[in-house]
Amino acid sequence: MTIKPQEEIISPKTSRYLNRIIHDIRQPLSSLSLYGQLLENKLQLSPHYQLAKNIKLASEDIDRWLSALLDLSRLDSGTMTVNVSDFSLVSTLSPLIKKNQFIAKQSGMKISVHLPEMQVTSDQRLLTEIVDTLLNNALLHSSSKKTAKVLLSVRRYQGKALLQVWNQGAKIPDQLIGSLFDEIALADNPLHNKSKGIGLGLPIAQRKAQLCNTNIKVTTDNNGSCFSITLNLARNIIIPTNLNNLANTPANFNILLIDDDQGILSALSMLLENWGYKVDCANTAEAGLRQFNLKSYHLVITDYRFSTQQTGLDVIKAIKNINAIPAILLTGEADPNKLKEVQDLAKKINYKILHKPVKPASLRFLLTQLLK
Structure with missing residues (x-):
């Protein structure tokens, strides 16, 4: 196309x-x-x-x-930048796949994976976001079949890596194929199913793919649809990895939660306690640091912005100077420059980022990974 x-x-x-x-x-x-x-x-x-x-x-x-x-x-x-590098598909996509497997399991569906170890050359972050969109789209359009299966498959094809996401949804109408990746056409098209969203997911994924010098292609029939992208291969490392099973870690840990939004603080603490975690709360950065010095914690979750000059980054840096426990930064930030600062610092002092609104399934999966 x-x-x-x-x-x-x-x-x-x-x-x-x-x-x-x-x-x-x-x-x-x-x-x-x-x-x-x-x-x-x-x-x-x-x-x-x-x-x-x-x-x-x-x-x-x-x-x-x-x-x-x-x-x-x-x-x-023009603030979405491209950083091309060589990376392993297995190590890059594994957390994303497991998160979506967890979500699929809750809906009675299943994501199967065929992902042999290989290295590709692309933008790691953008590729992850593209695959996340394709998996979300596959689950969304297969949801009418409660036992539906989604397949993520990667194989070598014509000297490249061919990544495909297959779903068991309804056939895409012929009159929509040509506008699947067009934001304006989908928004204006009366045949577009508004119950599946506003139609920006695939067009945006396509634009990200183009930034990575590739394109998303689609085939569809009565058995479902397949969305494919090709990636340039780097060197190959053959290490078999099974990503079909999702481990579940029991929740028996102390968590410090810091947020100045009382609604989020209350809701998130209730959710964590419902999962079995022991939670202490603070509604300012200063109160959070004081609380941290009073008790031993296994993990801290903090908001990014506070009404004072301190930020969640200040909290995490101060805590990690005392004890290198896992940390999660919650942010609803939309400014590209601030987001870049958050992402760059995460690589230096090792914390995870969750964007608001917090998805319970994503949070629960992240906790199981950090609190092993």
Whole structure:
């Protein structure tokens, strides 16, 4: 499929405005997502269970829309940079695959993986985001079949690595094939299923793929659809890895939670305690550091922005100077420059980043990885 150059959709002025407003919206949305998860857990055996589940699904839809708008803003403002390197597909995609396997399992679906060890040359971050979009899309469009399977497959093809995501969803109508990767056409198309989102996921993934000098291609029939991208191969290392099984770590740890948004603090602490963790809370950076000095903790979760001059980065740096425990930084930040600062520092002092609204499944999976 030939992809035409993308026109600018969001002006620089609109982009700056979107960044500010998306950050503010993500705060209450994060609380809504966490409370929705709690409500779903509490009502599993209740006739109101489906109502609680629908609330959670609605909040997840809003999150996808905001994330898509933020990515579109960065693409149109030219602030999405490309960093090409050689890396292992297995080590890069393993956390992402396991996270999506966890999400799929909760819905009664399954993600199978065929991923032999090989190294490719691309942008590691962008490729991860592209594959995440393709897996999310596959799960979303297979969700009508509760026992549906999704397959992520990588193999050598014509001197390159061919990465494919197969789903068992309905056949894509012929009249939509040509506009699958066009933001404006999908938004205007009356045949587009709005219950599956606003249609920005695949177009944005395509634009990221183009930044990596490749394209997403699609084939579809009555058995489902396949989305493919080709990647340049680097040197090969053959180390067999099985990614089909997801380990589950028991939750018996002390966690320090720091956030100045009372809604998020309350919802997140309730969720963590519901999973079996012991949680202490603080609503300022200063109070969090004082609390940390009073007790032994296995992990700290802190917000990025506080009403004072201190940030979550200051908290993590101070704590790691005392004890190198795992740390998670929560952020609803949309400013590309601030996000780059957060990501660069994470590589230096070793902490994980979760973007608001916090996805309970992503948080739970991350905790199992950090608290082994």
